Amino acid sequence: MAVVCVLLAGVALTDLFAVFAGLRIRTLTGTDPARALDGAYTLYERAGDLQGMVTLPGMVVFVVWFYLMRRDLGVLAPDAFRNGRGWAIGGWLIPLANLWMPYRVAVDMWGAAAPLPQEGESRRTSLWPVNLWWGLFVGGTLLGRYASSGYADSDGITEVREAVAQYIAADLLNAGAAVAAAYVAVRLTAMQRFKAARGPFAG
Template identity: 40%
Template sequence: MLCSTCRTRPPVTADGRCALCAQPPGPAGAEALPAPAFTAPQQWLRSPDVLAKTVVVLLAVVVVADLLAVAADLNIRSLLGSALDKGFVAIDQAEADRADTFYAGTGVLQFLTTVATAVAFIMWFWRVRANAGIFDASAQPMRPGWAIGGWFVPVAGLWLPRRIAGGIWAASGQTNTDGGWRDVPRTPMNLWWGAWVLSLLVGRYASGQYDRAETPQEIVNAASQMAVADLLDIVAAVFAILFVRKLTRMQGERAALGPYPLGARP
């Protein structure tokens, strides 16, 4: 349930309004408070720009690693598919060794880039959560520490970070010049989260199938599934880039506006 006035924060009054909307209007003609920048130490705001750029670069590297993994998947599939049609005596052992080495190498590259990106992304996520708490603490459904810990909770980690991201998004939405709240569509956030969860689930399933595969046909099928999982990971990385860039830009715009103008709310 959300505030009956702004539709962004939880209600705290009997008539369904949040803490900000329930505040009495200030004196007529009151001037807006000066707008702080991210560099204003008294506001305790810290710019997420550098972390966001780092995350975007690492996500681009993840895309490259996934493309190489797709090529390795298809190479394994093609090699074994040809063997099933023509017989295994037709397989060049050197070519088979190269395909196996290529597949293993892309797996290591994917692991390293994923770990590096995850660390940078969580650092950025914690930073924007800290800023969101300053913008509007009442819009945050969980404490700041969950911006880190929420990713590591078994099963619940599939939705806790999305819940936290929703609060960050709401608090970072640019306010209008009269203090009203502008509803920013959450499409980038929803696309990122949906694609990430889907790629995670499909990836784990395909990896399990590949590890359990014993016959050539099973390996061929598992390689196809791994290729699909890697393609989904590319899609998730692209949506993550869009989400990071959009939310970082929103926080810059929100910081430039400063506190709500006095007496602007009804």
């Protein structure tokens, strides 16, 4: 769990560094394009390389944790899941499905880790942490793809500035998603351990 949180924190920090580098490009292209094409672009490329170096291991470790949590919760609440535990990994790998299936697995895990309602009680555990994480993740992913296409096709300073602005927004969303993912991981792990120790009805 500690490794997951540390790596997700690293992902968030590299995203924020990319935001800083992007803001520097936008500032310099508005005043002195020659300077922007030199130091600012170099810094931006380094920020992108750093993002790749940190994000990949962060994603791998998070998906491994995701699968292990699904496996353990499947023992505690086998009837709480709509799909097999293989989707905890496969759902991330299938194009288009990876924008929805991991969320379904996460929702099922959240419900499985939540205490069962007492007799006569109609309590439903709030899903806002999962919804927040997934909304930021999908928003950042889609906007990042759109920005990448615009940046690759840009042929002037104006187009570059627009694409960088989109990248900045995507990086902010991704940084928020990393923080939200860490919160979900900590909270879900705590819920799972509490339920395993205290029983299904312990609130």
